[in-house]
Amino acid sequence: MRRLTCASVCVMIAVATAAPAAAQVLAEVGGDRISREEFLAAVAGLRREGDLQLTLKTLTREGHREILDDLIEKRLYVRAARAEGLHQQPDVQRAIEQAANEILAHRYLDVHITNAVVAETELRAFYEQHKNELNTPAQVKARHIVVKTREDAQAVIRRIAAGADFARLAEEVSLEATTRAKGGDLGWVPRGVMTKPFEDAIFALGAGQISEPIETPYGVHVVKIEDVQQPALLSFELVRDDVRTRILQQRRDQLKKQLAAKIGVTVNQAALEALSAK
Numbered sequence: 001m002r003r004l005t006c007a008s009v010c011v012m013i014a015v016a017t018a019a020p021a022a023a024q025v026l027a028e029v030g031g032d033r034i035s036r037e038e039f040l041a042a043v044a045g046l047r048r049e050g051d052l053q054l055t056l057k058t059l060t061r062e063g064h065r066e067i068l069d070d071l072i073e074k075r076l077y078v079r080a081a082r083a084e085g086l087h088q089q090p091d092v093q094r095a096i097e098q099a100a101n102e103i104l105a106h107r108y109l110d111v112h113i114t115n116a117v118v119a120e121t122e123l124r125a126f127y128e129q130h131k132n133e134l135n136t137p138a139q140v141k142a143r144h145i146v147v148k149t150r151e152d153a154q155a156v157i158r159r160i161a162a163g164a165d166f167a168r169l170a171e172e173v174s175l176e177a178t179t180r181a182k183g184g185d186l187g188w189v190p191r192g193v194m195t196k197p198f199e200d201a202i203f204a205l206g207a208g209q210i211s212e213p214i215e216t217p218y219g220v221h222v223v224k225i226e227d228v229q230q231p232a233l234l235s236f237e238l239v240r241d242d243v244r245t246r247i248l249q250q251r252r253d254q255l256k257k258q259l260a261a262k263i264g265v266t267v268n269q270a271a272l273e274a275l276s277a278k
Contacts, residue, residue, distance in 0.1 A: 026068060028077040034068070042067055113252050123243050127236050130246070134239050137191050140202055141227040143184040145169060146176040146219040151219040153213035160210055166224045175219055188229070198223075 027034040043205075046054045046067070057063035086092055127134065143166055147153050156173065160166055167183025174180040191199060201214045202223050211223040 027072055029102065030079050031070055032075055032079065033074065034071050039064075039071065041069060042071060075236055099132060109252070112255060113248055116248065116251065118244050118247050122247060123240060124236060126243050126247055130243075131233055134234050134242070135231040136229075138203065138231045139188045139190040139229045140205070140225050141188050141229075142186045142202055142223050142225050143167060143170060144176070144179065144221045144223045145174045145184050146221050147173065148175065148219060150213045150215070150220055153222050156222045157210060157213075158224075160224075166210075184224075 024036050025033045026036055026039050043058045046058050049055075057066065081087060087096070087101070110209050145153075147156060152173075156169065160167060167185070170184030171180055174184055176184075179185055190200065191203065193199075194202070195216050198214050198216050198221065201211050202225060203215070205211060205223070205225045207225055207228050208226050211225075214221040214223065
């Protein structure tokens with residue numbers, strides 16, 4: 001059997017999509033029609049899954065029949081459910097309304113925000129105004145040893161000063177199980193992820209330095225800094241997509257405010273807080 005590559009699948013998709021349409025109605029279920037457009041929408045949904053096997057299914061006669069059978073099966077259940085009045089049940093009506101709201105909200109955002117054009121001049125202006133936010137953050141490559149007391153930490157520091165290997169010492173005495181097996185390796189630590197006393201202490205050190213004991217809620221730490229990376233400004237080309245996303249988020253926030261002012265929003269704060277109190 002010939003092996004299919006992504007390129008050959010893409011070509012086959014293009015050919016299949018370009019094939020001339022047959023009848024506009026592919027099936028009827030109790031008088032309900034399943035149109036060619038509904039079938040093609042189902043095919044497109046399967047292709048968006050990104051699964052090669054599902055994509056291949058959309059390219060064969062057998063696969064087309066299976067997809068149509070799925071649509072027919074669902075339509076049968078829908079007809080049967082309506083016949084039993086299930087569509088009138090309050091929870092079903094709420095679910096239908098929620099689904100419709102989701103679809104409409106996404107389409108509104110697609111039209112007004114997601115698919116909006118952002119001019120190159122606006123992208124570059126935003127980049128210039130927010131350069132400090134687009135830096136790669138300062139980070140340090142570190143190892144640590146966690147013990148119970150400051151006295152234990154001082155003993156660790158004395159052993160290191162006497163020539164003990166930090167990683168081996170971490171494996172021997174550290175109380176922090178996650179990193180102990182890796183010689184206390186924390187990897188690269190950026191600002192903003194550790195507790196403030198710990199962060200302030202480690203970012204005050206240079207490469208190769210050992211910290212004084214650092215107390216946190218997790219114990220007393222001794223840290224070795226192996227490397228330091230200073231903040232670096234990323235080029236416009238590297239962050240262009242991020243800049244566009246930020247601009248669109250700003251537009252979305254503004255649109256939300258405008259619509260809230262125009263349509264009106266009221267929040268029952270007491271009822272909301274009562275839910276949290278349960």
